[in-house]
Amino acid sequence: MTALRNLWRIPTARFALVVLAGIAFLTVFGGALAPHDPLKQYTDHVLEGPSATHWLGTDYVGRDVLSRLMSGTRLSVVGAAEAVIIGAALGVPSGLASAWLGPRLEWLTLRISDTLVILPFTVFAIAVAGTLGNGLQQAMFAIGVLISPIFFRVTRSVAMGMRRQQYVEAAELMGATEWWTLRTHIWSKVLPNVAVTFAQATGAALLVVASLSFLGLGVSPPAPTWGGMLASDLDYLAQQPWAPVFPGLLMMAAVGSLNLLADAVREATGDARRRRRSTPRTASPAQSRHEAQRQTKETARA
């Protein structure tokens, strides 16, 4: 709760949370609240501009753009979330295990992680969709696997730092089990870093989902998605040069807010004062966390 209170004190965090709450609302209720059936074709009103009936106009077969944006939020966001959850589910436990369960497992997980890092997101997703079939689940599984090294590295980095702390060693000497030490001393330090990574990876995944649906992969038409709408709008720029702005703005707001939130989480969970007071020669837990969070940012940006 303290971390949440700290987060809310940061203006950019408040802004990001409000925007993300709006997008979450659309994700859950967008389809139900849409003024029109997002698949209904008003073929006598094709490519019309905004009007009282269609607030954001109609698309190339006369469908209501606002309704498609609202309904399309769910597929876009759920797809991204699915990929990130898969990434976290694969990356966090393996990161902890890598730091805790011996050199053989460490070597193996590092090699797998290194291999996955060199694979390009979109191309790999296209290859998986081509192999397993063109579906959202297949594409998101591929993205999730490729995101997992980010979680792996961040988790491992923090866990390694914690492992060398005197109070952890003391707990182990006093007979604490590895499981108890992980739960009590490590997980609480890893979690904020995972949260930062989660926010940033979700932003990246949103863009990948949009890119894939832009390329015609993942979601089959006529189901609306932000990327799919953007792609089809580009074919009709002569008639509606402003049309790509709407899905583009939603994407920008979602990804930008997630990045702002990630920064704010890092700021809220890091203890700046202690970092400033501590001497460079002592490696405090806060320093380890800060270093891990810095790595989180760098890894996610890479």
Place this chain on the structure above:
Amino acid sequence: MTRASSPILTPSRRGFLGLSLAAGLVLGLEACGGTSTVGGSSSAGGTGTIKWAWQLPTTWDPVTSSAGSDVQMLALTYDAITALDDQGNATPWLAEKWTYDDSGKVVTFTLRPDLKFSDGSPLDATAVAKSIERGRTQDGSLIAPQMATIKSVKADGDLDVVVELTEVDYQYPLLFAGKTGMVVNPAVFEKDADSLATQPAGSGPFTLTSYVQNDHATLKKNPNFSAADEIKVENFELYPQPDPSTAVAAARSGQFNLVRLGGAQLQQAKDAGLDVQVINTMFVSVLDVNVTMAPFDEPAVVEAMKYAIDREKLKEVAAFGVGDVSYQPFPPGYVGYNPELASIYAYDPDKSRQVLADAGLKTPIKAVFTSSGQSDAAVELTQAQLKEVGIEATIDSIPATQHTQLVYLEHSKALAYDGFAGRESPVQAFQVLFGAEGLMNPGRTTNPELDAQLEKVKRTPTDDPTYPALLQEATKIAVTSFPNTFLTLVPAVIARKGVSGLPTRPSLRRFEGVTA
């Protein structure tokens, strides 16, 4: 400079931000704008170079070309033995005349005198006979099946090519107007046939000077072309079709001066000051139906589908009014076009529902509708129209590069949106669409009645008065008994900048007399 003048020249941070936003807005609106005040008239030409953004061929060898549309690009570097007129009749090209003997099994093509390949070597009857022989016998030849009824080919003197057939077939003059009749220099294919994939060796109006696969081809005028005087440009550049969102801008900027457009860009091109030409073609959009796969293994579903599609709406919405509706594989004016079929499956959703009800079928009927991105709007409109009558089709998007493999070779798709580019010989078109081995007949359905009718067509000289009626009857049999669902005729929409008008032949884009 005095200090007093500095504030005027140095805007504040907020002012600078405002100026930046204003400049960005102006640039953005300019980039997005569909209309232009900048002239792009044809009078600005005179470069002597045609830059044609159309497509690149799958190969520069007509024998191994795997796309029907390749004929457009191959015709830049190769000459065919005959040509087609606007009605689809064979006319002289390399051959100035042809005659069948009384049995109808021997046809002699007489070449024009003094023909030359682009390298200057003579294009005589021996070369033509060798070229035909290679096409029908070479391993991997994709035109060999069309010449299955050729028994032998030989030269008779310098100008006569004698083709002996195993059965009566008056379609060869038509067949030789396309890739099948394109003459390849024997001196090249006898030495290194593989080189033809990237280095064409023909006698057409241009010769290839450089070729970067999937990127561009550069050609120059062939002085040995038989009608070289009619070629008014010195250079020709060939590019793939640009993205619809950039096609008009590419033409305006001069990147290309001849660009293929979609219907959605037609008005934009006119507004931009480009010359726009709409040329009727043989291309017709069609639904390929595999009747061995559910639910189309039930004839009532196929019949209901034909009545359920509002082709007028497809034309209006998906093609922006360009083209026309079609219920048959040939356009009006073509000899095989049957006027009786002009509205045979006119939009009638009530009848469609009735057909399903009479067959005792329960709706919704589930189906999978494969799209390779040829026209998203047409596919989505068709899907919605089918749903109206109770056929719920899920769209399955596949890459365009997999279409031939999945739909035509593996026959693994029940329903697919596609287009038929036409063929030089109508019998050849029937074989492709409705033949037992027809590429666009995924269900491999056959109809003995159609086969018998086509035999009559083949045995009838194309200038015989009964020929049109026989062919049109074959069209009627095919359209009413096969599942292929024809939708709309698709003209070529071409934007020109500084290039004179193109000849309006429906089968082939030609450049004789075209200036740039």
